[in-house]
Amino acid sequence: MNIPYKIYLEENELPKDWYNVRADMKNKPAPLLNPGTLQPMTAEELAGVFCDDLIKQELDDTTAFIPIPEEILKFYRMYRPSPLVRAYCLEEKLQTPAKIYYKFEGNNTSGSHKLNSAIAQAYYAKKQGLKGVTTETGAGQWGTALSMACAYFGLDCRVYMVKVSYEQKPFRREVMRTYGATVTPSPSDTTEVGRKILAEHPGTTGSLGCAISEAVEAETKLDGYRYVLGSVLNQVLLHQTVIGLETKAALDKYNIKPDMIIGCAGGGSNLGGLVSPFIGEMLRGENQYQIIAVEPASCPSFTRGKFAYDFCDTGKVCPLAKMYTLGSNFIPSANHAGGLRYHGMSPILSQLYHDGLMEARSVEQTAVFEAATQFARVEGILPAPESSHAIRVAIDEALKCKETGEEKTIVFGLTGTGYFDMVAYQKFNDGVMSDYIPTDEELEQSFAGLPKVDL
Numbered sequence: 001m002n003i004p005y006k007i008y009l010e011e012n013e014l015p016k017d018w019y020n021v022r023a024d025m026k027n028k029p030a031p032l033l034n035p036g037t038l039q040p041m042t043a044e045e046l047a048g049v050f051c052d053d054l055i056k057q058e059l060d061d062t063t064a065f066i067p068i069p070e071e072i073l074k075f076y077r078m079y080r081p082s083p084l085v086r087a088y089c090l091e092e093k094l095q096t097p098a099k100i101y102y103k104f105e106g107n108n109t110s111g112s113h114k115l116n117s118a119i120a121q122a123y124y125a126k127k128q129g130l131k132g133v134t135t136e137t138g139a140g141q142w143g144t145a146l147s148m149a150c151a152y153f154g155l156d157c158r159v160y161m162v163k164v165s166y167e168q169k170p171f172r173r174e175v176m177r178t179y180g181a182t183v184t185p186s187p188s189d190t191t192e193v194g195r196k197i198l199a200e201h202p203g204t205t206g207s208l209g210c211a212i213s214e215a216v217e218a219e220t221k222l223d224g225y226r227y228v229l230g231s232v233l234n235q236v237l238l239h240q241t242v243i244g245l246e247t248k249a250a251l252d253k254y255n256i257k258p259d260m261i262i263g264c265a266g267g268g269s270n271l272g273g274l275v276s277p278f279i280g281e282m283l284r285g286e287n288q289y290q291i292i293a294v295e296p297a298s299c300p301s302f303t304r305g306k307f308a309y310d311f312c313d314t315g316k317v318c319p320l321a322k323m324y325t326l327g328s329n330f331i332p333s334a335n336h337a338g339g340l341r342y343h344g345m346s347p348i349l350s351q352l353y354h355d356g357l358m359e360a361r362s363v364e365q366t367a368v369f370e371a372a373t374q375f376a377r378v379e380g381i382l383p384a385p386e387s388s389h390a391i392r393v394a395i396d397e398a399l400k401c402k403e404t405g406e407e408k409t410i411v412f413g414l415t416g417t418g419y420f421d422m423v424a425y426q427k428f429n430d431g432v433m434s435d436y437i438p439t440d441e442e443l444e445q446s447f448a449g450l451p452k453v454d455l
C-alpha cells in the first residue's frame, strides 16, 4: 500500500477519550507530598491550588479511558487532527532505508502541543465558575497556549514569564497580551517569594522554578483563581495522550507498526502523550517498542538525575514529586539555548523509565541545531529547538539503519515551530553556540539540596 505524505484522520476517527496509562501500570507513580507534612497530598489539600476536576484526574490511577468533554472536542476539531507526516524528503536526503514519520503539533498559533492541555485546563476552570488562572511560562509556548484557551472560555490569565525569555522574546509576550493575558517578568517584586529570590540573587534572570513559586503564591492571594501547569503533572500527560491516540489510529489505518518512538523530554508531557498508548500495549504484554526520551546534555534529568522526591519549584511552595531530578536548585548554564530546562521530569515517565519501559539519551545543543537545520531544509518546517532534540536522535537512528541496512520504522514527535527562537538560531548560524555539560561536582552540589524523605 502506498503511504501518503500526510496521514489524516476523519472527524469520526478522532479520539473521544484520553488514555490514562497509570491504569495499566503495575508500579504506579508515587503520590505528590505535602511540602509541610511530607504526607501524600489529599484532594482537599490540592483543592486550594488546582481545579476540582483536574485534581480527580491527577489522582486517578485506575480509570483507563477518561471521556473528553464535548466543549473540548469542539475546540480540538479546529486544529486537530495534527498531521502524521512521512518524512520521505528527509529519508531521501539521508539515503536511509529507515521509514521516518513525525507527528507535527506546531500547526496552531501557540506553535506547540501545549494547547492540547491548555484548553482542557481552561475548560475545567470555567466549569468550576472560576474567574481566572495563574501560571508560569519559560520559553513562552505554554503561556501562549493558555492565553488562547482562556480567551476562548472568557477567563482571566496571569502569566509569570521567566525574565530572560521576557526580555529575549518580546513578541511571545505580545501574542499573550493580544489574547488578553497579563504577563509579569519573573522573579518580580509582586510576590513575597519573588522579592526573596531577588534579594538573595540580585540581577538573576529567573528560572522556571522561580516563576512557578510566584504563580502559585499569586493564585493563593486571589479570590476565584487557581494555578495551572503546562507539563510534569499526571493530568497534563493525560490530556496530551490525544497526540499518541491519533498517531496510533493513523498508523493502524495503514497497518504500520513502529519499531521506535522518539520524543524530546522537558517535563515529559509531549513524550508521555505520544507514547502512552504504545506503552499501554507493552504493559499489557501485547506489543514491544523501543521508546527513547531525548534531553539536553546541559539539563540531563533522566540520564544523570536521581529518582527521588524533590521540590517542583525553587520557592518550595508546591507539593513534592518523586521523579528523576537534578535538584530544584539546578539551573542550566547561561549558554543553554535549546529549551527543555526544567530540573525534574513527569512522575509517570520517571516510573516507566525506572521500570525499564523506556530509555533516554542526552544530546548537545550544537548537534541539535545541526539536525534542526538539516530538517528545516528538506521538510519545510522550521522546528522548535525542543523538538529538534527528537529530530537529532531520529536522524542518528536513521543513519544507523543506513549502516546496517535495517528498514526500521521510526516515529518521532515534532512538538512545535521555532519562529520565536531565532536568537538561538542566530547564535548557531553565527557559529557562536557552545555546548556545556555540567560536571559531576556541579550535579552533586545540586543533589545536596534534595529533601530528606523516608516513606
Ligand SMILES: *Cc1c(COP(=O)(O)O)cnc(C)c1O
Residues within 6 Å of the ligand: 111, 112, 113, 114, 141, 142, 230, 231, 232, 264, 265, 266, 267, 268, 269, 270, 271, 340, 384, 386, 387, 415, 416, 417
Ligand atoms: C514545552 C515544550 C516542550 C517540552 O515540554 P514537555 O512537557 O516535555 O513536552 C517540547 N517542545 C515544545 C515545542 C514545547 O513548547
